[in-house]
Amino acid sequence: MRMRPFQQVDVFTATPYLGNPLAVVLDGSGLSTQQMQAFTNWTNLSEATFLLPPEHPEADYKVRIFCPGRELPFAGHPTLGSCHAWLGAGGRPQGEHIVQECGAGLVRIRRDAASGKLAFAAPPLRKSGPLPEAEVELIARGLGLARTDIVAHAWCDNGPNWRGVMLRSSEQVLALRPDAAVLAGLDVGVVGPRGKVGVAGPRAAGDDCAFEVRAFFPGNNGMAEDPVTGSLNAALAQWLVGAGLAPERYVASQGTALGRAGRVHVERAPDGTTWIGGHSVTCIAGEVRL
Known part of the structure; x- marks a missing residue:
C-alpha cells in the first residue's frame, strides 16, 4: 500500500453537497x-x-468505474467528476475535446471555458424501443401508480440497464x-414534466428546468435512489428528444426528493450528438492509502 492522490467531487452542482458525490483515485496504477x-x-x-x-492512442486518460458490488462500463457522473479531477490535477487534453477511455470505449468530453461546465457526448444506446407491457405494469405497481x-x-x-418511464407531472x-x-431486480428511471406542464401553477412560471427526474435501483437495503444520474439523463435525452417529447436543449432537475439540487444540462447538437453536462466542485482533496 502507498499514499495516492485523491479527490471527492460533487457532480452536477456548483454548490458543494447539493449534487452527487464521487470518489476519484487519481493514480490507480498497480491496483487489482x-x-x-x-x-x-x-x-x-x-x-x-x-x-x-x-x-488507446486517442485517449487522454483511462478510467475504471465501480459501484458497490460491480464494475461499470460507463456512468455519467463518474465521467464528469473524473474529468474535473483530472483537469484539476494538471491534465491537458491532446485535442479540442478531452477523450476518456472506459469500458464502453472512447467518450468525448467538452469544456466550457466561460461557465466551467463539462459535458460528455452520450454513448449510443445498447437497447432502445418500448418496454414490454408486462414490465410497464410491474413498474406502475411498484411505484404505486x-x-x-x-x-x-x-x-x-x-x-x-435503465428502464425509462414518463409521468404526467413533476x-x-x-x-x-x-x-x-415489487421492483426487485429493476433499474428504473422516472421523468415528469416540470414548469409549463406541471400541475402547480406557481412552479410553472419561470421554472429553470423542463423535467424532474428520479432514479431507482436495487440496493443493499431495498430500493435505493441515486441523487443525480448522468447515464440515465443521457439515455432519457436520446429517447425523449428523438421521440419529440422534449426540446433539443433543456435542463433536468434531479435529487429534489433527497434534498439535493442537481442540474443536468442537455443539448442535441446539429450533428446528432447528445451532450450531457453540468458543474462539478471538489469537496475533499488529499491522499488515500491504497
Whole structure:
C-alpha cells in the first residue's frame, strides 16, 4: 500500500453537497480489480473511479468505474467528476475535446471555458424501443401508480440497464414511494414534466428546468435512489428528444426528493450528438492509502 492522490467531487452542482458525490483515485496504477472494488465498497458512495494511463492512442486518460458490488462500463457522473479531477490535477487534453477511455470505449468530453461546465457526448444506446407491457405494469405497481399514469416508456440502456418511464407531472414524480419488493431486480428511471406542464401553477412560471427526474435501483437495503444520474439523463435525452417529447436543449432537475439540487444540462447538437453536462466542485482533496 502507498499514499495516492485523491479527490471527492460533487457532480452536477456548483454548490458543494447539493449534487452527487464521487470518489476519484487519481493514480490507480498497480491496483487489482479486487482492491478497487473493496475501496469502492468502503467509501459507501454510489461510485468510485480510478484513473490510469490511456491504452488507446486517442485517449487522454483511462478510467475504471465501480459501484458497490460491480464494475461499470460507463456512468455519467463518474465521467464528469473524473474529468474535473483530472483537469484539476494538471491534465491537458491532446485535442479540442478531452477523450476518456472506459469500458464502453472512447467518450468525448467538452469544456466550457466561460461557465466551467463539462459535458460528455452520450454513448449510443445498447437497447432502445418500448418496454414490454408486462414490465410497464410491474413498474406502475411498484411505484404505486395506475398504469395510465405512465404516458410513455422506453429502454434506456447505455451500459446501466435503465428502464425509462414518463409521468404526467413533476408532482407525481416527487410523490413516488417505490416498493422494493415489487421492483426487485429493476433499474428504473422516472421523468415528469416540470414548469409549463406541471400541475402547480406557481412552479410553472419561470421554472429553470423542463423535467424532474428520479432514479431507482436495487440496493443493499431495498430500493435505493441515486441523487443525480448522468447515464440515465443521457439515455432519457436520446429517447425523449428523438421521440419529440422534449426540446433539443433543456435542463433536468434531479435529487429534489433527497434534498439535493442537481442540474443536468442537455443539448442535441446539429450533428446528432447528445451532450450531457453540468458543474462539478471538489469537496475533499488529499491522499488515500491504497
